[in-house]
Amino acid sequence: MAKTYKQIMDEARRLVPEMSADDVQRRLAKPGATLLDVREKDEYRDGHLDGAISLPRGFLEMRVEETVPDKATPIIAYCAGGTRSLIAARTLKEMGYTDVVSMTGGFTAWKNAGKPFTQDHQFTPEQLSRYSRHFMLPEVGEAGQAKLLAAKVLLLGAGGLGSPTALYLSAAGVGTLGIVDDDTVDLSNLQRQVIHTTGRVGEPKVDSAAETIADINPDVEVVKHQVRLDSSNVVELIEPYDIVVDGLDNFPTRYLLNDASVRLRKPVVSASILGFDGQLSVFKPYEGPCYRCLYPTPPPAELAPSCGANGVLGVLPGTMGLLQATEVVKLILGEGEPLVGRLLLYEALGATFTELKVRRDPQCPICSRDPESITDEEMGVFPDYEAFCAAAG
Numbered sequence: 001m002a003k004t005y006k007q008i009m010d011e012a013r014r015l016v017p018e019m020s021a022d023d024v025q026r027r028l029a030k031p032g033a034t035l036l037d038v039r040e041k042d043e044y045r046d047g048h049l050d051g052a053i054s055l056p057r058g059f060l061e062m063r064v065e066e067t068v069p070d071k072a073t074p075i076i077a078y079c080a081g082g083t084r085s086l087i088a089a090r091t092l093k094e095m096g097y098t099d100v101v102s103m104t105g106g107f108t109a110w111k112n113a114g115k116p117f118t119q120d121h122q123f124t125p126e127q128l129s130r131y132s133r134h135f136m137l138p139e140v141g142e143a144g145q146a147k148l149l150a151a152k153v154l155l156l157g158a159g160g161l162g163s164p165t166a167l168y169l170s171a172a173g174v175g176t177l178g179i180v181d182d183d184t185v186d187l188s189n190l191q192r193q194v195i196h197t198t199g200r201v202g203e204p205k206v207d208s209a210a211e212t213i214a215d216i217n218p219d220v221e222v223v224k225h226q227v228r229l230d231s232s233n234v235v236e237l238i239e240p241y242d243i244v245v246d247g248l249d250n251f252p253t254r255y256l257l258n259d260a261s262v263r264l265r266k267p268v269v270s271a272s273i274l275g276f277d278g279q280l281s282v283f284k285p286y287e288g289p290c291y292r293c294l295y296p297t298p299p300p301a302e303l304a305p306s307c308g309a310n311g312v313l314g315v316l317p318g319t320m321g322l323l324q325a326t327e328v329v330k331l332i333l334g335e336g337e338p339l340v341g342r343l344l345l346y347e348a349l350g351a352t353f354t355e356l357k358v359r360r361d362p363q364c365p366i367c368s369r370d371p372e373s374i375t376d377e378e379m380g381v382f383p384d385y386e387a388f389c390a391a392a393g
């Protein structure tokens with residue numbers, strides 16, 4: 001026999017206990033309950049109870065067993081006014097969930113009672129479309145995308161490694177990208193520095209990169225630092241950023257960056273390339289080794305890689321730069337296993353990846369110490385620095 005709406009609601013009320021906003025607040029003060037918001041996504045985004053899982057009524061049956069696998073879990077369901085959650089709770093009971101209640105008056109009653117709630121990042125319709133493939137991944141979702149948009153990443157160099165990294169980080173919606181580069185675009189760069197174009201030869205690389213990024217994603221703010229990284233500006237440059245991406249091509253600057261990033265506790269995603277070989281690691285101060293733990297002394301200057309003097313396969317920085325971009329995104333999201341304490345070697349001719357474990361050196365001249373004790377004077381200094389620089393010319 002067909003049921004009326006009223007009959008359905010009466011049945012639901014008989015089956016499902018209801019709880020007032022006050023009782024829900026008291027219950028939530030104790031651990032163990034799962035809070036389910038069964039409203040539509042846009043209602044949830046406008047404001048929801050802290051810690052509530054968004055599971056719109058239309059997806060309830062399909063997704064709840066994945067979201068709450070244990071059917072004995074206490075569930076508090078709520079909607080805007082208390083009706084949809086009552087019907088949802090009834091369905092949950094039918095599915096075998098044993099401890100389900102519905103909040104009377106819903107979010108409206110909660111909010112009107114002046115109780116605390118959370119308002120998520122408000123995405124524009126354009127952003128909802130632009131980042132829709134991220135929203136489909138539970139590891140990113142709207143919360144992760146909000147983290148990406150709030151993140152500040154500093155790229156050291158808009159060259160071979162910095163180009164692909166900047167392209168993909170801007171496409172992914174990393175909200176602030178600082179770019180440090182004092183160079184201008186040269187025709188010989190274009191074989192690998194794909195953020196620049198033939199028409200921009202002679203322009204500053206920071207301007208050329210900013211122009212490309214603006215075309216890709218207007219959400220990204222580019223901060224141009226048209227300077228050379230040195231001991232006088234390193235601290236000031238990296239301080240405002242969350243993560244540093246190292247695409248540097250010389251050892252002295254790498255030591256300088258390392259020492260400053262350890263002092264400021266900034267993670268550095270570092271890659272280097274030479275010929276057909278690339279290597280990659282994440283230096284997260286005090287959680288894994290630093291660059292000096294790995295390379296206590298630099299190689300002789302004549303062997304130190306520099307892309308100007310040495311050949312490099314044009315696509316290789318693309319591969320390594322995108323691995324860097326991936327590590328950056330993982331660090332921002334707090335997902336996955338970053339390459340901390342691991343050195344990844346890529347050999348393009350053989351198409352092989354090799355991973356080496358690297359450990360913190362308890363005798364490391366930098367990261368074995370208290371960060372506050374690292375002085376300006378010793379940053380970037382290493383044994384035989386004078387000889388190294390003299391040999392490098």
Ligand SMILES: [Zn+2]
Nearest residue numbers: 290293364367
């Ligand atoms: Zn160290």
